[in-house]
Amino acid sequence: MEKRKSNSALRTSLIAVLTAVVVVFTILVKIPTPTKGYLNLCDLAICFIAFTFSPLTALIAGGLGTAIADIISGYPQWAPISFVVHGLEGLVVALIVKRSSQDISNLVKVSTIKVILAMVACVIIVAGGYFVLSAIFMSLGFAAAAAGIPGNIGQSGIGVIAGYALSRAVIKAYPPVQGLLNY
Template sequence: MKDNNIKLMVRYAILMALTTVMTMVIHIPTIGTNGYLNLGDMVVFLAALMLGRKGGLIVGGLGSALADVLLGYTHYAPITLAVKGLEGFIAGTILETKLGKKSPISATIIGGVWMTLGYYLAEIFMYGAKASLASVPGNLMQGLLGAVISVALYRALKRTKAFN
């Protein structure tokens, strides 16, 4: 195996673990949907910024779903695998366009909006429309916070020699 492949695999593994940890360290239960708010989106977006859409998909889906399983939210793990994976994929895809290169915050915000919509749609089938609507403001704030922090952190990391 080439050194580049090993380095890439290590980056994936570290970012997946970091996503799991950031999701688990601060998790605030939400009323009405038996879900929780967390800081994992920040790392999902950081993965998309660093590794592109494939990295965002894999890190977002697997790292976030693992946190669900470890925290006892196993009923959310399949939904999270899809929603958070697509969140990273969407952000990573937009980051590869002119808009994303010019304004990475736009790409991450769109990813955060998708995450909010994805959970809302899934929770309609789980809890009904009214209960799922209750989670929208928290999920939106979680996605926006993750979007802003990830872009700021990415820019700071790009300035260091250790990042490359």
């Protein structure tokens, strides 16, 4: 007698907790850089979510999480840009690697091509997005904004691979996560 009712509370909790995960991963490890202040693990968290949950969830958690992280770590001026860039990152990566929840539970591998595609998309969105948006809206000019590109490429590229590995590790260590995949 399994029941499926509308489950707004569970959906809200899922989004809130995953967003908080992105926030914590973002402020946990800080490697200072000239541009955005610091490199961090946010791409890892966002890609973990993209490989495990739905594209919409990845969009909200990625965007909201990095924006809140910017606000509470003293870089609030970056919040709108982070919201757009990382939200888009979560959405696109999740769309590229999307599998049925059955496949995710059974740890069916994502094809190498898709992983590479996700990496390329992720790098373009993050490095390119920060470059363009910060040059225009943060009024940095293109020359100064370019200083952030190398760090962002490395961080987001590694994020995709590590996020994938983390997704598999978590499903193995905590099988009941499968019950949350459909929300």
